[in-house]
Amino acid sequence: MLSDVMEDYLKAIYILQVEHGPPVSTSDIAEYLDKTPPTVTSMVGKLEERGLVDREKYKGVELTREGETVALEVLRHHRLLEAYLTEHLDYSWSEVHDEADTLEHHISEEFERRVADLLGNPTVDPHGDPIPSPDLEPLEEDETNRLSDHGVGERVVVTRVSDRDEEELEYLEQAGVTPGTTLEIVDVAPFGMVTVRAVETAREQSLPESVADSIRVRSAGADEPAQAEANGA
């Protein structure tokens, strides 16, 4: 049996690995989990002993297939919970993260199954993040663009926003920028600030570069406009 702490490490390594590719450094893990580097070194050693990560000293760490499976399981719990809390317990879009972060380690397989059924086996969570399938196959890479990769005049549909920063989420939520929203890019300032107009509501918003970086979009009218609606119920 794995402790919740170990699950947290595996999830962190998975996420960092997806973002910047393996190997993942000790200090990145420490930063992500708010631990000190010696703590991470020692924990990573234990994960290696259990065959959940491969490691090269002074280089970095990478999940084994087994470690990846555990990470996907935790991620599935997390994202199902986010969807569930949002749709059935009336949580706001920005409140769900902390609750899911705790509960993801403590729900049973039974609970997972029942929640998934109730939601109609969704494939994305409320932030647009993909939910790993029940058999925990590796997720496909996110092929969509960042909002900041697009230029003035283009029309895009939001597919996904980062769920790591609560304040950012609250801002986007009340600004009406959520998965499924169609945006028209009004202006791009030299320092990366992007001004967009939500097509449905005609509201204009300016978003700093860091925010524009974490919003994933596809071109409006591009192939397969189905993803945002795939989250059942």
Add this chain to the structure above:
Amino acid sequence: MLSDVMEDYLKAIYILQVEHGPPVSTSDIAEYLDKTPPTVTSMVGKLEERGLVDREKYKGVELTREGETVALEVLRHHRLLEAYLTEHLDYSWSEVHDEADTLEHHISEEFERRVADLLGNPTVDPHGDPIPSPDLEPLEEDETNRLSDHGVGERVVVTRVSDRDEEELEYLEQAGVTPGTTLEIVDVAPFGMVTVRAVETAREQSLPESVADSIRVRSAGADEPAQAEANGA
């Protein structure tokens, strides 16, 4: 902050205290929580340091008001979760206990509030156990009788069954003996076996003494036939 383990001890002490009255012995706690007596002694020492229990060495332990409040909080979580899992996630009556036992330590106050609202602020859980109020006032004593206190020919309404033994619960569930059921006592054997007929379905069941002891009832047609229906939604 209290650990989940400490919460478990406080809950256990509370329950034992309600059952057999203070002081609660080390070995009873050990038995209840499936730990060894030295472990309990050491933990009880820590609870005493934190002002959650009063203790007299070699005698036993009793919750302080503060410790009782914590126990009631955990109990509220547990019983709300049981009600919630039963009513909204389609858990069977006997499955909920283990899931609730874990989750009770990990849900936020926010979650507690939302679940309570959704259920209509129930005052009893699916087993008929009282749910502590949000302000965590001490629970009133259970004034109802045990099934085994009644004699042949009497009609009683089930108000409450113990949730500690999963097998027993499964049996009672499929036997149709649940809170709200009206029973007529058909026979009492000398060794405590009670045979009852469920009035609504006319099914007859024989219950061993241990089971008959853990079923609480009130006389059918007695004052205030309202309790079993008080669990909203």
Add this chain to the structure above:
DNA sequence: TATTTGCGTTCGACACGTCTAATCCGAGGT
């Protein structure tokens, strides 16, 4: 190539929750 500098790792320590083995109370029987 020699040195600096930034990470990473090792070392020692600590709190928690648990156990076994050994010892110690104290209530009930004589």
Add this chain to the structure above:
DNA sequence: ACCTCGGATTAGACGTGTCGAACGCAAATA
């Protein structure tokens, strides 16, 4: 009043997860 025996406590140990301080490696700099 004494002894016994069941239950409680102390003593010592271990695994987990965490830290700060000291040390070591390796890549970039000169």
